[in-house]
Amino acid sequence: MQHAGPQGAHGSTETGAPASRPGAVRVPPQLTAADVDRGWRPGASGPAARDTEAASAPTDGARGEHTHSEQPIPLPRTEQSRPDRSRPAQTPPARTRSVVQRSSVRGQILDALRTALVGGELAPGEVYSAPALGDRFGVSATPVREAMQQLALEGAVEVVPNRGFRVVERGARELAELAEIRALIELPVLLRLAATVPAKRWTELRPLAEATARAASTGCRATYAETDRAFHRAVLSLAGNxxxxxxxxxxxxxxxxxxxxTKTDTSRAALMADAADHGSLLDALIERDVQLVQSLTRDHVTGAH
Incomplete structure (x- = not known):
């Protein structure tokens, strides 16, 4: 991913962010509670629309929350909001208030940033500015900055004052430490589940294991990461904790x-090998082969194939 020059977007002092490009994911802004209370909907006109626009204009304390180019999205139609053909035409159907909070935009941006991080679009050691990333996603810098702050809490990025956020550079030692902690947590649980969970329950997880194999076959690391975690969550959820x-x-x-x-193996073959462990693990769990479950889990978590 290419990076911008020393000048950040919108005159920001933050730098190092990638320029926007065609086809980038765009996350539209959300309606506020005030908009819904005034009865405003996309495409509305007249006094209600003007009142809403005036009331939602940014103040000094809210500057940067949204850009003029952002367009609101329609609220989802509920069963109560759909026309009831059994009622007289002159009687409007009851409407349920549905408010989409701005936090949903932040959540979508956070998901997009996590995908870019796993996929390598956000490169370790590089600095990215919230305004330029906001341009890429079609939103203001505020939800991007909030999402980046969450990634900072998770240890994925670190704040660079007056510049933006630097993607943390991790080495093999940190990965080994994470693998050790995962083994300490997951292995005892799987050994207990292997002796108590009936085979039928493990068989029900087979589609999730197959989904990881399909994702691995695409060679897309970000796509595989999602299915990989989904499989492990489903397995551990049987513990009820x-x-x-x-x-x-x-x-x-x-x-x-x-x-x-950069020498780390992230090839399609490596993903396929990792996905194959899921099917083998299910086979061992179905057979209640505790020793095989132990060795497969340890090797899978540490990446030893």
């Missing part, structure tokens, strides 16, 4: 971030 699943998923996500060493 929500906190365990969330903790293990966070560690797994961090283990998927690219290393600074």
């Amino acid at each position: 929500t906190q365990l699943v969330q903790l293990a998923d966070d560690l797994h996500r961090r283990a998927q971030w690219p290393l600074a060493d």
Whole structure:
């Protein structure tokens, strides 16, 4: 991914962000509660629309939240909001208020940034500015900055004052440490589940294992990462411990971030080998082969094939 020059977007002092490019993901802004209360909808005109536009104009305290080029998206139609043909035409159907918070935009941006991070579009060691990334996604810098702050809390990026966010450069040692922690958490759980969960439950997870194989065959690291974590979440969820699943998923996500060493094997063949472990693990769990479950889990988590 190419990076911008020393001058950030919108005159920002943040630098190093990639210029916007055709086909980039665009996340449209959301309606606010005030817009819905005034009865405003996309394409509306007249006093209600003008009142809404005036009321939603950015103030000094809200500058940078949205850009003039952003367009609102229609609210989802609920069963209550669809026309009821059994009622007289002159009686408008009841409408359920549906408010889409701005946090949903931040969530979409966070997902997009995580995908770019795993896929290598956000390169380790590079600095990216929120305004320029906002241009790429078609939103203001604010939700991008908030999403980047979340990634900073997760350890994926670090704040560079007056410039933006630098993608953390990780080495093999950190990856090994994450693998050790994952093994300490997941292995005892899988050994317990292997002795208690009936074969039928493991068979039900077969489609998820097959999904990881299909994703691996595409060679797309970001696509495979999502299916990989989905499979592991489903396996661990059989333990009935929500906190365990969330903790293990966070560690797994961090283990998927690219290393600074470009020699790391991220080829299609490597993804296919990793995906094959899922099917083998299910076979061992169905057979209640505890020793094989132990060796497969340890090798899979540490990346030893």
